[in-house]
Amino acid sequence: MRTIRYQEIAHTLRERLSEQGPGHVLPSESELSAEFGVSRVTVRRALEMLRDDGVVESRQGFGWYVAMRPLQQRLGRLDTIENQMAEGGIRPERQILEFEFVAAPPHIADRLHCTQVLRVKRRNLADGAPFAVVTVWCPAELGQHLSRREVERRPFYELLGVQLRGATQTIGAAAATEHDARLLEVPVGSPVLRCERLTTTVTGEPVLLSEHIFPAHRTEFVVELPQSAPSLVPSGLRLVDQV
Numbered sequence: 001m002r003t004i005r006y007q008e009i010a011h012t013l014r015e016r017l018s019e020q021g022p023g024h025v026l027p028s029e030s031e032l033s034a035e036f037g038v039s040r041v042t043v044r045r046a047l048e049m050l051r052d053d054g055v056v057e058s059r060q061g062f063g064w065y066v067a068m069r070p071l072q073q074r075l076g077r078l079d080t081i082e083n084q085m086a087e088g089g090i091r092p093e094r095q096i097l098e099f100e101f102v103a104a105p106p107h108i109a110d111r112l113h114c115t116q117v118l119r120v121k122r123r124n125l126a127d128g129a130p131f132a133v134v135t136v137w138c139p140a141e142l143g144q145h146l147s148r149r150e151v152e153r154r155p156f157y158e159l160l161g162v163q164l165r166g167a168t169q170t171i172g173a174a175a176a177t178e179h180d181a182r183l184l185e186v187p188v189g190s191p192v193l194r195c196e197r198l199t200t201t202v203t204g205e206p207v208l209l210s211e212h213i214f215p216a217h218r219t220e221f222v223v224e225l226p227q228s229a230p231s232l233v234p235s236g237l238r239l240v241d242q243v
Contacts, residue, residue, distance in 0.1 A: 009036050009046035014055060021129040022068030023218045025186055026056065029063070059217045061191045070220040071131055075169065080155045085126055093125040097183075099148040101140050108137050111198060111209050118143030120151050123183050131218050133183050136210040156208055157199075164207070167199040171221060174213070184215050191216035 009032075017024070026032070032043045047064050050056045057067045071090070073081045082092035098121035109115055117137045124132040136151075142160050150159060157164060174194040181188040192213050199208035 005038060006042050006045040006049065009038070009043065010049045012036075013046060013050060014053075017050075017055060017066050020066050021127065022066050023129055023131075023215070024066045025062055026064040026066075057217075059191075061189070062187065062215075062217050065217060068218065070218055071126055072220045072222050074222045074224075080157070081132070082124065082155070091127050093128070094152050095123045095125065096148055096152045097121045097123060099151065101143070104137070108209060112137060112139055112206050114139040114141075116140035118146065122152070130184050131214065133180050133213040134210060136208060138208050142207060160207060162207060163202045165200050165202045165204065167197050167208075169195055169197045171195045173216070176213075176215070180213050184213070186215045186217075193219055193221075 013026075013032075017026075026047075027035070029040045029043050029047070032047075033040045036043065047056060047058070051058065051067075054067055056064050058064045071081070071085065073084060082094075085092045098119060100119055102117060102119050104112065104115055104117045108117060117140055119135065119137050121133070121135045123130055124134060136156060138156060138160065142162070146159055172194050174192050175189045176184065176186055176192045178188050180192065181190065184192070186192075193216055195212040195214070197208070197210045197212070198206055199210075200206050
């Protein structure tokens with residue numbers, strides 16, 4: 001039986017992508033067009049065929065990527081996304097990229113009320129695929145007893161030795177920088193979710209400030225909305241206008 005060219009390309013891509021993890025971003029349509037020596041229309045037809053079969057998906061800013069179920073993070077309690085993934089049968093992993101005591105930049109000093117901080121930067125993986133770049137700052141006096149190995153294996157919440165009250169988390173949209181795009185294996189400038197979390201003790205003292213960069217096509221935040229007095233804003237959430 002005669003095979004149409006776009007079907008041949010779809011077959012080749014299907015075999016290739018079977019070795020790639022969920023969320024893996026494919027080369028652009030232009031790059032695939034040059035590789036197979038066909039028009040972008042033919043390439044797109046092949047990709048649409050794979051999409052119909054549930055092999056790939058597409059999203060503005062990313063192009064085409066291996067189909068996946070987005071990682072969900074529930075915001076109803078103070079917890080790490082690694083714990084939530086483990087509960088769902090997903091294997092979390094941390095790769096420590098930086099671990100050093102430094103002078104606190106002005107915006108960090110203002111939030112944590114200190115001049116020296118421990119700064120830890122890491123890449124988080126889910127079943128071997130990158131899903132977050134995280135930078136954490138804590139006052140130097142709280143982090144002086146910590147080691148690189150400890151923060152790679154356990155969350156800061158368990159290591160600081162203080163009783164925590166909770167955290168305030170701010171979530172916004174951003175574009176992937178060249179550095180973050182390389183670590184997350186996504187195109188430069190593609191959509192990401194930027195989350196800033198300030199964690200405090202039971203006395204209200206700030207002890208952790210963290211920044212989490214998530215690829216937008218791989219992440220969903222879930223908030224449960226209890227019934228309460230009529231309001232446009234869910235309890236515990238605030239709407240912030242960015243000018």
